[in-house]
Amino acid sequence: MARIEFRNIAKRFGDVEVIPGMDLDIADGEFVALLGPSGCGKSTSLLILAGIYLPSGGDLLFDGHVVNDVEAKDRNVGIVFQSYALYPHMTVRDNIMFPLRFKKTPRDEAIRRVNDAAALVQVGELLDRKPSELSGGQQQRVALARALVKQPQLLLLDEPLSNLDATLRLSMRTEIKSLQDELGVTTILVTHDQIEATTMADRIICMRAGRIEQIGTPDDLYDRPSSLFVAGFIGSPP
Numbered sequence: 569m570a571r572i573e574f575r576n577i578a579k580r581f582g583d584v585e586v587i588p589g590m591d592l593d594i595a596d597g598e599f600v601a602l603l604g605p606s607g608c609g610k611s612t613s614l615l616i617l618a619g620i621y622l623p624s625g626g627d628l629l630f631d632g633h634v635v636n637d638v639e640a641k642d643r644n645v646g647i648v649f650q651s652y653a654l655y656p657h658m659t660v661r662d663n664i665m666f667p668l669r670f671k672k673t674p675r676d677e678a679i680r681r682v683n684d685a686a687a688l689v690q691v692g693e694l695l696d697r698k699p700s701e702l703s704g705g706q707q708q709r710v711a712l713a714r715a716l717v718k719q720p721q722l723l724l725l726d727e728p729l730s731n732l733d734a735t736l737r738l739s740m741r742t743e744i745k746s747l748q749d750e751l752g753v754t755t756i757l758v759t760h761d762q763i764e765a766t767t768m769a770d771r772i773i774c775m776r777a778g779r780i781e782q783i784g785t786p787d788d789l790y791d792r793p794s795s796l797f798v799a800g801f802i803g804s805p806p
């Protein structure tokens with residue numbers, strides 16, 4: 569598990585400065601929600617953490633070590649996207665096993681890890697199926713198993729529940745929350761849904777236009793919003 573620090577992290581695309589310079593400290597084992605309107609830089613922040621985007625400035629630290637130059641595959645970060653992003657031609661088993669291909673995991677160990685990850689999210693019965701033979705909720709569970717199979721030090725969830733129907737979304741909130749408690753993995757959940765953020769996270773980071781507007785516990789943001797923007801965002805319907 570990891571403690572995460574952003575030290576003046578910036579990101580520009582061409583002339584557009586999406587994140588001007590962000591400081592952030594996330595504790596080992598913490599569950600943090602990145603909350604904010606569409607386009608404010610939530611996914612960009614996650615992709616920087618995953619090593620998929622390089623920051624244009626600043627330093628990213630895992631457990632006190634600068635990881636700016638550490639490639640995505642060497643960061644041991646699990647990531648789940650809204651769109652599931654499963655490989656359609658592969659079985660569920662091979663999808664979940666995929667992240668182990670870089671790790672020279674012995675075959676027996678890989679199979680054990682896949683079975684364990686699948687059992688954690690209750691897709692153990694579906695290992696021989698293809699993604700097209702699964703419901704949206706089942707596909708998202710498989711994506712979660714794939715993110716967990718490496719026993720990541722950091723779990724990144726980018727609007728993982730947005731494509732699910734309302735009932736499933738509610739039950740998956742509880743399930744992901746208790747899974748995170750059990751594993752103790754540092755987790756960052758991106759969402760534009762304030763109910764999701766307040767029910768799942770230890771702390772909420774409210775972002776606006778590439779900047780952190782406020783960081784605090786759900787109660788802090790709800791009871792003592794630092795600005796009208798935060799109050800409006802937390803208080804409005806999803």
Ligand code: ADP
Pocket residue numbers: 581586604605606607608609610611612613
């Ligand atoms: P969010 O996830 O909060 O909705 P994003 O992080 O996806 O927002 O995007 C933040 C801003 O950065 C948006 O204006 C978006 O258009 C821009 N952006 C994101 N990725 C790229 C990219 N690869 N190239 C150019 N602009 C990008």
Ligand code: MG
Pocket residue numbers: 610611612
């Ligand atoms: Mg996004």
